[in-house]
Amino acid sequence: MAEVEPVKPTKMYAVKDLKQHTTEDDCWIAISGKVYDVTHFLDEHPGGFDIIVTNTGKDATEDFEEIGHSNAAKEMLAKYAIGDFDGGDVKKTNRASISAVKAKQANLQSSNPVLKLLQVLLPLLVILAAIFVPKYLL
Numbered sequence: 001m002a003e004v005e006p007v008k009p010t011k012m013y014a015v016k017d018l019k020q021h022t023t024e025d026d027c028w029i030a031i032s033g034k035v036y037d038v039t040h041f042l043d044e045h046p047g048g049f050d051i052i053v054t055n056t057g058k059d060a061t062e063d064f065e066e067i068g069h070s071n072a073a074k075e076m077l078a079k080y081a082i083g084d085f086d087g088g089d090v091k092k093t094n095r096a097s098i099s100a101v102k103a104k105q106a107n108l109q110s111s112n113p114v115l116k117l118l119q120v121l122l123p124l125l126v127i128l129a130a131i132f133v134p135k136y137l138l
């Protein structure tokens, strides 16, 4: 009977591990649940090395996807994989804080009566100026 190959355990990395590899000389990046050591790819990256370095130390999936990388770009990733990303709820935390900030801004805007008044008055003033300035002042 053929022997079953033992499944090689994948290394798990967390955000704290990512945060130790955030420089041009030692650069890891987490995309779609995997961690990549892209130190030697930085100089080849068509989008520049700095954009990758600024996306280290966190889950970079969203930024990577937003650029609309080609399939060729996605296939290149495999070459640099070093393990899995145990990101916990980093993305959730980021999202939560972004929505908290947005909610706060919305709240500020809607509850501030001066801002509300300005929103109405400003366009009105511009229209009035456009009518009366040429008529009486020019």
Ligand code: HEM
Binding pocket: 029, 036, 038, 045, 046, 047, 048, 051, 052, 055, 060, 063, 064, 067, 068, 069, 070, 071, 072, 073, 074, 076, 077
């Ligand atoms: C480490 C994984 C990455 C790989 C293998 C990779 C690969 C590539 C490749 C092959 C291109 C050429 C265009 C294409 O084929 O899509 C590209 C362009 C680009 N990448 Fe990445 N990339 C990586 C990470 C990132 C990250 C994290 C960002 C940050 C958001 C980023 C931003 C860009 C930008 C701005 C361009 C230029 C797009 C343009 O000029 O139209 N890349 N990348």
